[in-house]
Every structure is written in structure tokens, then in C-alpha cells.
Amino acid sequence: MNPSSRPPVTRRSVRRLWLWGLLAAPLLLLVLLAAGVASCFRLGSDARTLRNELIKSSGVEWRQQIALNAGRLTLGAVRAGLSCARLDPGARAALQSIRTAGVGVYQLPSGTPPPDRAAMLAAADSTMTARGWERVVGVMDGQDLVTVYLPEKNVSVHRLKCCVMVFDGEEMVLVSAQGNLEPLLKYALDQPGLGAQARRLAQR
Amino acid sequence: MEMAMPGFRVLEWSAGGRAGSPLPAVRPAANNGAHGVTRPAFTNWISREPDGDKDSAFHGGVGTFLKLFAWLAGISDDGNSGFPNKPIKPTTDELMKTMICYPLAIAVLAAGVSLNVLADPPPGQVDFGKFTPSGGGGEFVEIQIKSNLLSLAAQVVGKQDPDAAKIVRSVQLIHVNVIGLTDTNRADVLKRVRQIRHDLDAQGWEHNVVVQEKDGQDIGVYTKTRGGEALAGLAITVIEPKDEVVLINIVGDIRPEQVAALGEKLDIKPLKEVGAALKDAAPKDAAPKK
Numbered sequence: 001m002n003p004s005s006r007p008p009v010t011r012r013s014v015r016r017l018w019l020w021g022l023l024a025a026p027l028l029l030l031v032l033l034a035a036g037v038a039s040c041f042r043l044g045s046d047a048r049t050l051r052n053e054l055i056k057s058s059g060v061e062w063r064q065q066i067a068l069n070a071g072r073l074t075l076g077a078v079r080a081g082l083s084c085a086r087l088d089p090g091a092r093a094a095l096q097s098i099r100t101a102g103v104g105v106y107q108l109p110s111g112t113p114p115p116d117r118a119a120m121l122a123a124a125d126s127t128m129t130a131r132g133w134e135r136v137v138g139v140m141d142g143q144d145l146v147t148v149y150l151p152e153k154n155v156s157v158h159r160l161k162c163c164v165m166v167f168d169g170e171e172m173v174l175v176s177a178q179g180n181l182e183p184l185l186k187y188a189l190d191q192p193g194l195g196a197q198a199r200r201l202a203q204r
Numbered sequence: 205m206e207m208a209m210p211g212f213r214v215l216e217w218s219a220g221g222r223a224g225s226p227l228p229a230v231r232p233a234a235n236n237g238a239h240g241v242t243r244p245a246f247t248n249w250i251s252r253e254p255d256g257d258k259d260s261a262f263h264g265g266v267g268t269f270l271k272l273f274a275w276l277a278g279i280s281d282d283g284n285s286g287f288p289n290k291p292i293k294p295t296t297d298e299l300m301k302t303m304i305c306y307p308l309a310i311a312v313l314a315a316g317v318s319l320n321v322l323a324d325p326p327p328g329q330v331d332f333g334k335f336t337p338s339g340g341g342g343e344f345v346e347i348q349i350k351s352n353l354l355s356l357a358a359q360v361v362g363k364q365d366p367d368a369a370k371i372v373r374s375v376q377l378i379h380v381n382v383i384g385l386t387d388t389n390r391a392d393v394l395k396r397v398r399q400i401r402h403d404l405d406a407q408g409w410e411h412n413v414v415v416q417e418k419d420g421q422d423i424g425v426y427t428k429t430r431g432g433e434a435l436a437g438l439a440i441t442v443i444e445p446k447d448e449v450v451l452i453n454i455v456g457d458i459r460p461e462q463v464a465a466l467g468e469k470l471d472i473k474p475l476k477e478v479g480a481a482l483k484d485a486a487p488k489d490a491a492p493k494k
Contacts (some may be wrong), residue, residue: 118337118344136353140337140344141384155352157359181360189364 040074043067043102046131047163047176050124050149051104054165054172057123058115062106062172069102093187097179104174114169117145124165133163143169157181326376328428328437328455332400335383335393343384343448351376371463375456383449390445397441397449401426404439413481420445425481434459 043051055062070078079095087095108115117140125135128149137148149163161178325331337344349357354375362369383393404426405411413425422443430436435458442450464479 121337134348134350135346136348138344138346140342150353153352155356157356160356185360185363 036073039071040069041067043069043104043174044100044176046128046133047102047104047174049127049131050163050165051106051174053123053127054120054174055106057120059119060108060112060115063109065105065107065171067102067104069100071100075099075101090187093183096183097181098177099179101177101179102175106172106174108170108172114143117167120167121145121147128163157185326436326455327430328435328453329377330379330400330404330437330439330453332379332381332451332453333396335381335396338384338386338389342386342389343382345380345382347378347380349378354378367462367465371458374458374462375454377453377455379451379453379455381449381451383451385445385448393449394443394445397443397451400451401441409437409439430457 042048075095075098082092082095121138121140124147125138128135132152133149134152135147136150137146139146145165145167147165151161155161158180159178160181161176163176164174166173335344335346354372354377358369358372361372383389385393401424409426409428411424412427413423415421415423420443422441422445424441426439426441427435428437428439436455438452438454438458440450440452444450460479462479464476467473467476467479
């Protein structure tokens with residue numbers, strides 16, 4: 001057997017690998033792009049789980065109006081894009097604070113009997129608790145149901161996550177966000193007269 | 205040439221080993237400094253040659269497991285890993301230390317975590333029990349602000365008012381329950397609130413304020429003191445038989461003078477009044493004012 005016949009085989013396989021790589025790279029980019037675009041219309045995992053549990057426990061069918069999600073990449077691009085634009089300082093502070101955000105709006109079809117909000121609240125509680133969240137606020141009044149969840153641990157000004165649900169008897173709005181509150185707080189605390197306003201509110 | 209990886213102890217082969225011991229001695233190098241040869245102890249075990257070794261603790265299943273674990277962790281014993289390729293065998297002391305200490309440490313950690321979970325709640329905390337909203341559309345509010353969120357609030361407040369931040373930091377928990385009364389839940393909720401009041405009395409809480417209005421409104425303020433200077437907890441129960449029941453529990457190391465001082469500073473009348481009331485309530489074992 002002639003050993004000199006082997007090297008060309010290796011060279012060919014290397015070349016073939018390169019070819020495959022060149023073919024696969026644009027495909028991979030396309031797939032990633034598609035996944036990125038799809039993720040813009042999909043809530044984050046915690047909000048999604050909360051929504052699924054709320055819908056399941058309500059026992060009625062809901063119509064999705066909209067579901068939008070902006071991740072770090074999207075918001076980073078928006079921040080970078082608007083960095084030169086002239087913006088209201090409050091809006092800029094808000095933009096700098098938010099890292100990820102998602103919102104979903106769901107509607108009950110007309111004529112649907114009102115769902116059992118107590119059952120919805122209980123189901124949402126058990127699901128979120130299992131995922132390491134705790135309910136900070138829960139309000140039921142008339143047709144309204146409002147819940148606010150925060151992570152049980154690692155809550156800080158620099159890294160705050162929250163999940164809010166508001167249901168007014170017809171529409172359910174789910175908002176999840178993560179951000180660094182510092183720029184927003186700095187802006188709020190720099191506002192003249194904020195202390196006086198807070199004092200007036202407290203005195204009431 | 206052995207590669208240097210800081211963070212691990214240097215082990216060197218010692219020729220011979222101890223007399224009578226099947227395991228060769230392992231001794232620390234004389235000087236490794238910050239650039240010593242690194243090798244986690246368990247990789248020594250996995251590189252041992254099973255031949256002729258009577259100690260079978262690390263053979264078979266355990267040895268395979270450790271090999272697999274080391275492989276998964278990216279630690280290999282081949283020449284490319286930077287570890288010496290010689291089999292190194294630990295002493296019996298080392299083996300005992302590792303075999304006993306690691307599980308013991310894990311057990312202690314696990315026990316600590318369990319104890320932490322099962323630890324008693326702070327003395328000022330009241331277990332109101334789980335109230336569920338009535339299905340009949342009654343009002344229901346539950347707010348539970350724990351220390352993590354309070355420390356966040358303290359960070360926020362502290363930038364403008366360090367005194368207020370100190371007060372916020374001294375609070376561990378704020379729990380508010382508002383339960384609307386309907387025909388379906390009225391009897392049950394009222395019974396439970398009376399039971400809570402009874403339990404507070406039985407647990408040595410001071411019943412400082414009782415207000416009973418003509419329309420049936422019934423307010424009770426209970427305090428739990430800590431060392432006669434601070435309040436460990438404050439519990440307020442409000443019964444409005446026609447409308448709702450309100451339960452409030454504030455837990456922490458609440459200094460009445462701090463609350464009053466903040467009220468004075470910010471000129472907030474209700475805060476001043478609360479501070480004054482707490483000052484009256486905190487120091488002595490006063491008899492209930494009725």
C-alpha cells in the first residue's frame with residue numbers, strides 16, 4: 001500500500017469541511033435571525049408560564065391581542081440608535097433603566113362568563129412560587145385583579161425583575177421587565193420639588 | 205515541566221511511602237509560592253494504579269465515578285492537562301480526611317440550610333394564616349413586603365434621606381391583609397380574626413389600644429417589645445363588620461423615637477402621632493388601655 005496516496009484524501013475532507021462551513025454559516029445566521037424575530041413576539045419564560053397558568057385556571061378561552069418582547073439585544077440596539085437623538089431626560093432615563101421587557105394583552109370574547117379570579121390568583125401564586133417568585137401585591141376588587149411578583153432573592157436596584165398582571169374583567173395585561181433602576185431613580189431624585197410633593201402626599 | 209495553576213496545593217511524589225502502608229506518602233512541596241503545581245486531591249485518587257493495591261475503596265464503581273466526574277469537569281490526567289502523569293497515592297490520613305470531611309461538610313451545610321428553613325419566625329411576626337379571596341367578588345388585598353424589597357427601598361430613600369433609610373432598614377416585614385366581607389365569608393373571617401386576637405393575647409403581646417365605635421368598628425393595636433427599648437413587632441386588627449377586615453403586621457427593630465423624629469423632620473402629622481403612640485407603648489409592660 002502506498003502511503004503517499006493518503007494526504008490528498010485529508011486535503012479533500014478539509015476542503016469539504018470548509019465548504020460545509022461556508023454553506024452552513026449563512027443558514028445559521030438566517031435561523032438565528034428568524035429565532036430573534038420570533039422571540040420579539042413571544043413573552044419571556046416566566047411571563048409565559050404565568051399566562052398559561054392564568055388561562056388554564058380561568059377555564060375560559062382568551063384571545064391574544066398582542067405579545068411583544070424586547071430582549072437585551074433589541075433594547076441595546078434601540079439605546080444605541082437613540083443615543084444621538086434628542087430625547088426627554090425622563091424618557092432617556094427610562095430607556096437606560098430597562099434591560100428586557102415584555103407585554104402581552106389578552107381579551108375575553110364577549111359574552112364569556114367572568115372567570116373565577118380567586119382560582120386564577122391561587123394558581124398564579126403556586127406556579128410563580130415554584131419558580132422562585134413571590135407575590136408582593138395581590139388586589140381583587142370588583143372585577144379587577146392585580147398581582148405583582150418579584151423574585152424571592154437577588155432583588156437590588158441594579159437588577160430588578162418584576163412580573164405584573166392586571167385584569168379588569170375583560171382584558172388581561174401581562175408585563176414582565178428587568179432593569180437597572182439607578183438611572184431612573186437618579187432622574188427622579190434630581191427633580192426639583194419631588195420631596196415636597198412626596199411630603200404633601202404623605203400628609204394626606 | 206508541570207504547569208502552574210494557582211489555588212491548589214502542591215503534591216509531590218514521595219518515594220517509598222510509609223512502612224506497612226500500601227499507600228505511598230504524599231507530602232506538600234517545600235515551596236510552591238503562587239506558581240505551584242496544581243492538582244486537586246481527587247485526581248490523585250483517580251490516577252492510581254489498581255494493580256497491587258489492596259485498598260479497594262477507590263476501585264471499581266467509585267474509581268469509575270471519579271474518573272467520569274473528573275472527565276466531565278475537564279480535569280484529565282494525561283500529559284496535556286498540565287498535571288503530572290505519575291500516579292500519586294494519598295496517605296490514609298488524607299483519604300480519611302477527604303472521605304469523612306467532605307460528606308460531613310455537606311451534611312453540616314444541608315443541616316444548616318434545613319435549620320434556616322425551619323427556623324422560628326422573628327418574634328414580632330404574626331401568622332395571620334392564609335386568607336383566600338371570596339369567590340363572590342369581595343374585596344381582597346394582600347401586600348407582603350419582605351426584607352429584600354425593604355432594603356431596596358432603603359437604598360432608594362437613603363440617597364435623599366439617610367434617617368428615613370435607617371428606619372426602613374430596621375423593618376423586616378410589612379404584611380397587610382384586607383379582606384372584604386360578604387355574606388359567604390363574614391362569619392368565618394370574623395371568627396378567624398377574633399382567634400388571632402386571642403392568640404396574640406396568649407402569646408404575650410401587649411394590647412395597647414382598643415377602639416370600639418358605635419357602628420361596630422373594632423380596632424386593636426398590639427405590640428411586642430424587645431428589651432424595653434424597641435418594638436419587635438406591631439400588629440393592628442381592624443374589624444368593620446359590614447365591610448371588611450384589615451390586618452397589619454410590621455416586624456423589625458422599630459425604635460419609636462426614630463419614627464417620631466422622622467415625622468417631625470418631614471412634618472408629617474400622622475407619623476408624629478404614630479411615633480408618640482409607639483413611644484408610650486414601647487417601654488413598659490403597660491396594662492391594656494381600654
